[in-house]
Amino acid sequence: MKLRAQIFSGYALLALLVAVVSVAGYIGLKAVSGSFNVAINETQPVLTALHDIRLQATHLAFTLAARAADAQEDAKGSAARDEERESPNTPEGLRTRLTAAVSAYHGLVERYFPDELAKTEEIFRRTEHFLAASDALAALDVRGQHAAFEASIGRVATSLDALRDAVDEAAGEEEGEFAGLRESIDTDLRRHLLAILGTCVLSLIAAIAGGAALATHISRPIHALQEAADQLGRGHLDTHVDVTTDNELGTLQSRFNAMAEDLAHSLVSRDYVEAIIESMAEGVVVVDAEGRIERSNSAMKRLYDEAAQGPMLGRPLHEVFAVDDQKDLGSDRASRRGFECRLRGPQEPPTIVSVSVSPITLATDSRGRVLVVQDITERKRNEERLSYLASYDVLTGLPNRRMFLDHLRATLARLPWNGQHVGIMFCDLDRFKFVNDSLGHNIGDLLLQRITERIREVLRPGDVVGRWAGDEFVVMLDEIAQPRDIDIVAEKLVERLRQPVQIGPHELHITVSVGTACAPTDSLDAEELVKSADLAMYTAKAAGKNNFIHYAPEMRTRTEMRLMLEHALRSALDVDDQLQAYYQAQQTFDGTVIGFEALVRWQHPQMGLISPAQFLPAAAEAGLMAALDESVLRMACAELRRWREAGWRDLRVAVNLSNQSFRRSDLVEVVARTVDAAGVPRDRVELELTEDIVMENVGSAIETMERLCALGVHLSIDDFGTGYSSLGQLKRCPIQLLKIDRSFVMDVTHDESDRAITNAIIALAHKLGIKVLAEGVETQEQLDVLRVWGCDAMQGYLLSKPLPAEAANAWLAARQG
Numbered sequence: 001m002k003l004r005a006q007i008f009s010g011y012a013l014l015a016l017l018v019a020v021v022s023v024a025g026y027i028g029l030k031a032v033s034g035s036f037n038v039a040i041n042e043t044q045p046v047l048t049a050l051h052d053i054r055l056q057a058t059h060l061a062f063t064l065a066a067r068a069a070d071a072q073e074d075a076k077g078s079a080a081r082d083e084e085r086e087s088p089n090t091p092e093g094l095r096t097r098l099t100a101a102v103s104a105y106h107g108l109v110e111r112y113f114p115d116e117l118a119k120t121e122e123i124f125r126r127t128e129h130f131l132a133a134s135d136a137l138a139a140l141d142v143r144g145q146h147a148a149f150e151a152s153i154g155r156v157a158t159s160l161d162a163l164r165d166a167v168d169e170a171a172g173e174e175e176g177e178f179a180g181l182r183e184s185i186d187t188d189l190r191r192h193l194l195a196i197l198g199t200c201v202l203s204l205i206a207a208i209a210g211g212a213a214l215a216t217h218i219s220r221p222i223h224a225l226q227e228a229a230d231q232l233g234r235g236h237l238d239t240h241v242d243v244t245t246d247n248e249l250g251t252l253q254s255r256f257n258a259m260a261e262d263l264a265h266s267l268v269s270r271d272y273v274e275a276i277i278e279s280m281a282e283g284v285v286v287v288d289a290e291g292r293i294e295r296s297n298s299a300m301k302r303l304y305d306e307a308a309q310g311p312m313l314g315r316p317l318h319e320v321f322a323v324d325d326q327k328d329l330g331s332d333r334a335s336r337r338g339f340e341c342r343l344r345g346p347q348e349p350p351t352i353v354s355v356s357v358s359p360i361t362l363a364t365d366s367r368g369r370v371l372v373v374q375d376i377t378e379r380k381r382n383e384e385r386l387s388y389l390a391s392y393d394v395l396t397g398l399p400n401r402r403m404f405l406d407h408l409r410a411t412l413a414r415l416p417w418n419g420q421h422v423g424i425m426f427c428d429l430d431r432f433k434f435v436n437d438s439l440g441h442n443i444g445d446l447l448l449q450r451i452t453e454r455i456r457e458v459l460r461p462g463d464v465v466g467r468w469a470g471d472e473f474v475v476m477l478d479e480i481a482q483p484r485d486i487d488i489v490a491e492k493l494v495e496r497l498r499q500p501v502q503i504g505p506h507e508l509h510i511t512v513s514v515g516t517a518c519a520p521t522d523s524l525d526a527e528e529l530v531k532s533a534d535l536a537m538y539t540a541k542a543a544g545k546n547n548f549i550h551y552a553p554e555m556r557t558r559t560e561m562r563l564m565l566e567h568a569l570r571s572a573l574d575v576d577d578q579l580q581a582y583y584q585a586q587q588t589f590d591g592t593v594i595g596f597e598a599l600v601r602w603q604h605p606q607m608g609l610i611s612p613a614q615f616l617p618a619a620a621e622a623g624l625m626a627a628l629d630e631s632v633l634r635m636a637c638a639e640l641r642r643w644r645e646a647g648w649r650d651l652r653v654a655v656n657l658s659n660q661s662f663r664r665s666d667l668v669e670v671v672a673r674t675v676d677a678a679g680v681p682r683d684r685v686e687l688e689l690t691e692d693i694v695m696e697n698v699g700s701a702i703e704t705m706e707r708l709c710a711l712g713v714h715l716s717i718d719d720f721g722t723g724y725s726s727l728g729q730l731k732r733c734p735i736q737l738l739k740i741d742r743s744f745v746m747d748v749t750h751d752e753s754d755r756a757i758t759n760a761i762i763a764l765a766h767k768l769g770i771k772v773l774a775e776g777v778e779t780q781e782q783l784d785v786l787r788v789w790g791c792d793a794m795q796g797y798l799l800s801k802p803l804p805a806e807a808a809n810a811w812l813a814a815r816q817g
Helices: 003-073 078-086 091-112 114-139 146-233 248-265 270-279 298-304 326-330 332-337 377-391 401-413 432-439 441-458 484-498 526-542 553-572 612-622 625-645 667-678 691-696 698-711 742-746 752-767 780-788 805-816
Strands: 283-287 293-296 339-343 352-362 365-375 421-430 464-469 472-480 501-503 506-508 511-519 548-550 579-588 593-604 608-610 652-656 685-690 714-720 737-740 771-774
Touching: 003 091, 003 114, 003 146, 091 114, 114 146, 146 248, 283 298, 293 298, 298 365, 352 377, 377 401, 401 421, 401 464, 401 472, 401 526, 421 484, 421 526, 432 441, 441 464, 441 472, 441 484, 441 501, 441 506, 472 484, 484 511, 484 548, 511 526, 526 548, 526 553, 553 593, 553 612, 579 625, 579 805, 593 612, 593 625, 593 805, 608 612, 612 625, 625 652, 625 667, 625 685, 625 805, 652 714, 667 685, 667 698, 685 691, 691 698, 691 714, 698 714, 737 742, 737 752, 742 752, 752 771, 752 780
Parallel strands: 511 548, 593 652, 652 685, 685 714, 714 737, 737 771
Antiparallel strands: 283 293, 283 365, 339 352, 352 365, 421 472, 421 511, 464 472, 501 506, 579 593, 593 608
8 A cells, every 4th residue: 555545544534433423412512502592492491481470460560559658647749649650660561471471471381381381371260360369459448448458458468379279389390300401401511411421432542543654654654764864874885774664764765775775885986986076056166286287177267267267287386376376275284174265366355265275185195175265255255245234324324323432442452542531422412213114214324324424424533423313313522622522513413413404495494402522531441431421311301402412420310319219110110009190270251160180299218309390301201101000090080980970970081191102003902902901981081281282293192182082082182382383273173172271371461462362272273173271371460351351261279279089079078068
């Protein structure tokens, strides 16, 4: 039998065993499903109908008794009785439901258990007695007839007990049948499961036995061939194997024996060796003992371009291979290690080759050497390219970070002997990310190239500029006379980069923040000097960007403090009692409290209450704002739930979203999950965005805002008037509220510009259907002015300062009282 047929037979056996197991399982399930269907689709509905009869009868009796008792006391007026008639639980409605339940029970018994219809007749009879007693009680005018009322109640109770007994008896019988069916199902299921398990075990044993037999049948001849091949490789040319089968493995055994015999009788000829040499892809050169070329293969002739330069035969090696020392060509060192060189000739670029040398020895007589030559020209070019890439930035052609630091270290090493200073400028482009994201990376790359040209225009020929990373550049000013000369160059650089850059149709306005440091004053270590300039650059950014600042030691202290805050904040995000939400109230101008804005506070166990002005910048720089916003949203939603449970169900809570949160790809999912987990309505939650977040990428921002609105949460623009937007742009955004920044409200009573801006914002927002809330209202005069202009709501110290949750609850209770 062919090997393929044997393997197929094995798979067929396995498939048959799987089919047997499947059929056994199907038969078992089919047997159990019949009893299960009877229990679920026949017995269970009858039990449910009986329980419904008992429930409706009991409900009707108690309803009639309660109604009659109320009538006796004559406590209800006509209006209350009218309401009872409209209720779905009136005696008439309950009587109808009871009748329907009895009819449903009769229909189920008639459909599934026709031989038990006698039981339904008894329940019908007792139901009619109960309904007759109930109707008599309902028709009785019980006022002043206490004895008649008591007698009627007794008849209802007696007939109800009789009906219950009949129902309970029938239900007991059905439950007994249901228990019997369940026991039968369990017994059948166990029996069939055991049958299936037994079938599986037998099938598994059969599969293992068949597989082992097939594996042995295939592996034994293969193992024999392996052993024979090992013997043949050790030089035992008389090796052969027994042909044990007539399938493909037997054919392989026969061919192996034939190959071993051919190998034992073959002789290695000169023509065979020549063919091997000519077929090699590498060049081969054979030289005599005096170093002259005796022969070469076709690959070597192509490498040397023998057609253009003449034959190599008879030439000394140094006329073909250009090496620094010709003695190396025949030395023992070359024989042991080989070498790299170029081939002589007019080729441009020259051909670079790697040459390995092996001696030719017959007995103890040296007959020359054989050289194997490989073309490595392309590899050398790639190595040079990689070397360039390891040291230079591809986009700008500037030294990269590693190369720049090497230049700086070399310069600093000779600094003590020349008495000069070395200046470092660390430059970071302002708003480059905005250009890159809005206009694309191609424009961003062209902009970086233009910036590189402008930096070079400001520097001297001996100064070194490098690209540090992204939009960061570093400049080394060598041999400057005094440290203040660095500031002169930095000022020129800031002024040059402030000028607009024209790239295609785009006029780009880019500024730069520069930090400077000086050696040896600030440091003689290259990394520390660059780090000092970097710290100064961050200080320049924090001071408003578009300027330069020289390094001062206290900057390092502030940085260390920032790092300490960042580390502590990461820990605080995992501790529930450190980060807290304070709540500042918001109300309309008629005095109605509409909600609170949640503001984060940090109570550190050692440092005490840390101001948001300290830890929020650290959180933003460390990328922790998204986690911080999520934590505040979770706390605010939990507090909103407590307010609603306390009865303040119309309040809303507003939570600020940072730029990092808004850029999260899973923002919508996080908001939905957090709000829903707190169990509060989504329309009671408001998310506050700043203008800059929206204007950074209007199209993408609107898409995200629309997805948030689809959740049901409200959106507002916080600190309106301080960014770069306009109401014309914001009309495209799905927002419900504008919050006027406190800087306008502060002087609204006496500054004409602020008055005009605030009034215009309110009027235009109302035209667009957007409500307006004024922030930072602190005086009654400000409140009066805003009320006259039609502002919708306000918050500020005039109403309440930010309060912890307990104080906010007390404040609400006091307002309600």
